[in-house]
Amino acid sequence: MxxxxxxxxxxxxxxxxxxxxxxxxxxxxxxxxxxxxxxxxxxxxxxxxxxxxxxxxxxxxxxxxxxxxxxxxxxxxxxxxxxxxxxxxxxxxxxxxxxxxxxxxxxxxxxxxxxxxxxxxxxxxxxxxxxxxxxxxxxxxxxxxxxxxxxxxxxxxxxxxxxxxxxxxxxxxxxxxxxxxxxxxxERSRHPVGWSRGAAILLGAVFLQCLLGGLVAGAKAGFVFTDWPLMNGEILPPIEWGQGALAFLHDQGLVQFNHRAMAYGLLLGGTLYAWQAWRWRLAEGLGAAAFTLAAALWLQAALGVVTLIHAVPLWLGALHQAGAALVLAIATVNLWLVRRSQPRLFMSGPRSRVL
Structure with a gap:
């Protein structure tokens, strides 16, 4: 060999x-x-x-x-x-x-x-x-x-x-x-700590969202509150708080609400991340990775909404789970690229800056 x-x-x-x-x-x-x-x-x-x-x-x-x-x-x-x-x-x-x-x-x-x-x-x-x-x-x-x-x-x-x-x-x-x-x-180069930190936070957030999706699946919460953007016409659904802390793991309304809220936060964070990549004109392909991650987040969110309003048919549920793993892979590759690169981040003006 x-x-x-x-x-x-x-x-x-x-x-x-x-x-x-x-x-x-x-x-x-x-x-x-x-x-x-x-x-x-x-x-x-x-x-x-x-x-x-x-x-x-x-x-x-x-x-x-x-x-x-x-x-x-x-x-x-x-x-x-x-x-x-x-x-x-x-x-x-x-x-x-x-x-x-x-x-x-x-x-x-x-x-x-x-x-x-x-x-x-x-x-x-x-x-x-x-x-x-x-x-x-x-x-x-x-x-x-x-x-x-x-x-x-x-x-x-x-x-x-x-x-x-x-x-x-x-x-x-x-x-x-x-x-x-x-x-x-x-690795043979030092990475810019600040940009690497942002990529790591995004990866961690994607992973956390996958765990929240696992709670939604385990509680069968995708089969209830199938309207969007509200939940049975309300921003916050009725929650059985009598379960105590277990409500965050078992209550169908709460676990679905948490999954939705995390998705909104990811969309905002991923979009800002891509916008900063465009603003600072990241070198060595990092800008393309940032935009790919943001696009994947938006597509996965749209797929999640479609899956929900159709009450999780088998093929859409499987596709949504596959999409989650793909987004996680893209976020992993994005962080790896950031840590393995030493880009120069240029503002639109004459001053250059490394995050």
Whole structure:
């Protein structure tokens, strides 16, 4: 095996990391479909090895169906479901878990091979090891999420779903960032601290918005208050404050309101960020990255409104979740570009200024 470049970078490693990121992106989308189809609790056991195969005969299917019929979701939501209908939701959850196993193999096996042939730049070995550990943790978090809906609830706890989604997106960001590092080599220039701070705040805000979206999904808040820009004709919907602090995690009106408010803040922040990039004429492509991020935020917000007013049909819900991951990727690349560049920011007048 031959390295494409010098010892500080490896295009082969970068391609491997980007390919794994693409699989994680697919898993995030499939996870959204699994949630929207109500399939997430159809497999009531966690078998990391033996669970790789679906039921192989009629007896196995009958056993899996009987275990599903023992949980509250069946009794309160899907009572009377046929075996054929059960197979429909079962395979979405099975495919979601299969993708997780596939991602583990696609990451772990090349990681060992690249290590053996000393292909991974030394500064990235620790990062890749952390990503591998986070992938294993994600499997545990996924089962922890599922268990919240097997005994007392008819669905998973919203906060656990948000944690599961958030960790998947952290892994996705880490893969994209580390892939860029492997492709381009080590940083050799100092970055302007102020502009980097703004890009980091935007990335953090996008990630927080994704977590709020996870709470909306977990609370099924997208199926209520489907008018816009008001919520049932009001700015602030009725909120069950009797839940205390849990209202911020479980109350359908409040979690949707928070998601909307954060979206407005992101649109404002992203637009100002792009305007400043135009005003100061950022060099080395950073202006294009800023405008791409702002455009992605506006498109995602528009898609969110359309998804909401149509009461979250399956294809729009999946598209909105995919859009969130894409916006997060763009924000990640934008921050990486800012930190790896040393642009001169020029005002329209004779004085130059670095933020």
């Amino acid at each position: 031959k390295r494409f470049s010098g010892g500080d970078q490896s295009r082969a490693v970068a391609i491997w990391l980007f390919a794994t990121a693409a699989l994680v992106f697919a898993m995030v989308v499939v996870g959204g479909v699994t949630r929207l189809t109500g399939s997430g609790l159809s497999i009531t056991e966690w078998k990391p090895i033996m669970g790789a195969l679906p039921p192989m005969n009629a007896a196995d299917w009958a056993e899996a169906f009987e275990k599903y019929r023992a949980i509250p979701q069946y009794a309160q939501v899907n009572a009377g479901m046929s075996l054929g209908e059960f197979k429909g939701i079962f395979f979405w959850e099975w495919f979601h878990r299969l993708l997780g196993r596939l991602i583990g193999g696609v990451f772990a096996v090349p990681f060992v091979v690249f290590l053996a042939f000393r292909q991974i730049p030394r500064r990235l070995i620790g990062r890749c090891a952390v990503l591998l550990a986070l992938g294993g943790l994600q499997g545990l978090i996924g089962w922890w999420m599922v268990t919240s809906g097997l005994s007392e609830r008819i669905d998973v706890a919203p906060e656990r779903l948000a944690v599961h989604l958030g960790l998947a997106l952290l892994i996705f960001m880490g893969l994209v960032w580390t892939g860029l590092e492997a492709w381009n080599g080590a």
